Amino acid sequence: MLLDAWIAVGVVLTIFPLMTLSRLGPDIILLGAVVVLMTLGIIDPQQALGGFSNSGLFTVAFMYVLVASIRETGGIDLIIRYVLGRPNSERGALVRLLLPVASLSGFLNNTPVVATYIPAVMSWSRRLRLSPQRLLMPLSFASILGGTITLFGTSTNLVVHGLLVERHPALAMGLFDLAWVGIPVALAGLAYLIFLGPRLLPSREGMSKAFANPREFTIEMEVDPVGVLVDRTVEEAGLRHLQELFLVEIERAGNVVSVVGPGEQLKAGDRLVFVGTSDAAVELQQIRGLIPSRDEASSLEKEFKERRLVEAVVSNQCQFIGQRIRDGRFRTLYGAVVLAICRGGERVTGNLGQVRLQPADVLLLEARPPFIERHRQSKDFLLISELNGSARPVHEKAPLAWAILLGAVLLAALGVLSMLNAAMLGAALALLSGCCSVGAAKRGLDTQVLLTIAASFGVGAALQTSGAADFLAGSVLSLVAGNPMLLLITTYCVVAMLTELVTNNAAAVIIFPVVMAAAESLGVNPMPYVVAVMFAASASFLTPIGYQTNLMVHGPGGYRVSDFLRVGGGLNLLTGAIALTLIPLVWPF
CATH class of the missing domain: 3.30.70.1450 (Regulator of K+ conductance, C-terminal domain)
Structure with a gap:
């Protein structure tokens, strides 16, 4: 290998542990890698910035706008209201939850779908007297499974497809081509969650019980009407920098002053709500001018419009x-x-x-x-x-937002427009029709994901142009003894492992040139390997950090890493086995 190739491999080998162990975002790490590679002359500026002109990246960006229009009009809430209902059993609840989520995730970004569902599922589980832990992890996994059905399902599918079209335009895929494998994988995964999930999922009290009683973690005192603190500010009264206590709010004459500032003036009879340790209550008792609260009802249990x-x-x-x-x-x-x-x-x-x-x-x-x-x-x-809030109200433009999304999907599926053009047209209509404001569209763009994707292209280009991809491909081929099926299994396992440790987009884009070089050296159809990269990058069930929706449910569900390993391990093996069996049948070597 030439020196350039060694440098490219060294940079890649540095990227993965940095993503896993450091607090820097993947976008910052990958952009830094691109800067290093360009500075050392491994790639030129055009290659470094090539990701910013990729059609897959722009398709992802326009899809974010379409998703924002669904979210802003309450489109997902509409489905939640009419679908969840009151099932008679836990398995019935899983069916009502998982099937719509998987279907939605085939066309919408997983993150807003799960973000909208989590508060609804938390309140729904309370009505059903089920632990949220029995529902939230399946919610995340169903969204991941649904994303494998179409090219719109995940940003990774769109980006890998964009790379494929750049390299081999004749191999462009249709919107539903993945469904030949994606639907069986999704159905098997959902059956696993519905029938085996209840035996594997934990049933601990979780967050809902931890936050159930506000009185457990607040301490309330009153300002003595004849004491020395009347008309003094919070700062002057010495209540600003207490050692183990924070002054949260002041209840005054039926109103509440929340997020109290240092200049707030204390009045006679004010109820002061502190948060802190129970031992610190002794410190409050010793402050002259404060007396224990005489009202037995906790202030935090009362409703105030200001809070x-x-x-x-x-x-x-x-x-x-x-x-x-x-x-x-x-x-x-x-x-x-x-x-x-x-x-x-x-x-x-x-x-x-x-x-x-x-x-x-x-x-x-x-x-x-x-x-x-x-x-x-x-x-x-x-x-x-x-907390305990109801779902966001359904707005009158929700049906129009859904119609625009479905129209974009149909135009792409029927081949009337390319996926990029369909997504672009849909985003424009969402803005012009008022389903999504410009501000909401900007907020809906996940810039970290977009920058991660764009920078990954630069790193992938370095592997390809330096000769590192060919060298690594040759090493892989020697390990699999030139067997196309063994190469497919190896590709799937490597990408699936990397996706558990780092972002799925980065894993897919960086591994893509190595896999393509291996397929071309073997003289076989590259399509099975491209599809394997797509599915393996989505098969992220083992850890909470492997996929953003897993991290979203990790805290509210009160899960431990061992819970993901127990439930996700079998799901990873099941989906991998089905995908590796079907992919060569649909796309022969």
Whole structure:
């Protein structure tokens, strides 16, 4: 191998552990890799930026706008309201939940589908007296399975197809070509979840019980009407920097002052709500001018229009990961106060100010009403939902948004327009019809995914042009002894393993040139290997970090990594076996 090829391989071998172990986002790591490769002359600027002109990338971007129009009009809520209902058994509940989710995920990005369903499933499970743990993991897995049915199903399918068309235009696939394998895989996976899932899923109390009683983690005091704190500010009263306590809100004359600032003036009879450790209550008792609250009803159990209790799932991209809540100035940045933290299905006890945030932590926040809309699309949170809140109302344009999406799908499926043109037309109609505002469309674009995809193209180009892909392909061929079927199995297993550790898009795009070089050296049809890459990149059931929807349900469901291994291990083997059996039959070597 030439020096350029060794450098390209070295960069790739550095990328994967960095994605797995560091707190940097995959987009930053891959963009950094592209900069290094371009600086060293392994790729030229045109190759480095080639991903930004790929048709697959733009198709993904326009599909995000279509998905945003469904979300903004409450289109998924419409299905939730009429489909969930009141089943008579747990398996009946799984059928009502999983079949629509898998169907939706064939045409919509999985993340907004799961994000919309989670709050509905949490309240639905309470009505059915089922633990949310019995439903949330199957919800995520069903969305993944549904994404394998069509080329629109996942961004990975669109991107890999874009790479294929660039290399071999004659091999372009139709929208439903994957369904020959995708439907059997999805049906087998759903049957596994419905019939075996209830035996494998955990049944612990989880987050809903951890946050059930606000009185357990709040301490309430009153301002003595004749005490020294009357008319003093919070800062002057010494209540701003207590060691193990946060002043959350003030209840005053039937109203509430939430997210209290240091300049807020205390009045006689104010009820002060603190969050902190029970031991810290002694510190409050010693503050002159404060007396124990005489009202037995907890302030947090009362309804105030100025306050919202919100559950937020921490993203692995949150800027506070690894930081203590107090040090990170959480209240200042978000205008919200952390009341409690749930991790692994159990509430974190002790001094909240000293807790270092981790991905998938579920935070119980008190915030003002604008917080939800302002941060709903924040990359710091995977999911934000109002505590015990009902589903978002169905708007009158939901049918039109669905009609636009279905129209785009039909135009692409019938070959009237290319997938890029159909998605572009659909996005334009969604904006012009008012189903989606420009602001909502911008918020709906997952820039991290788009940048990750674009940068992955640069890394893939480095492997191809430097000769590293041919060398690696030759090494793989020697291992599989030139057997096309063994090469297919190896391709599937490698991509499936990488996708559990890093982003599925990056794994697919970087491995693609190696797989294509191996197929071309073997002199066989590359299509089975392309399809294997698509399916393996979606087969992410083993870990919570392997797929974003898994991370989204990890916290609210109170799951442990062992739960994903137990339920997802069998599902990985089942879907892999079916895919590897059917792919060569549909696309012969």
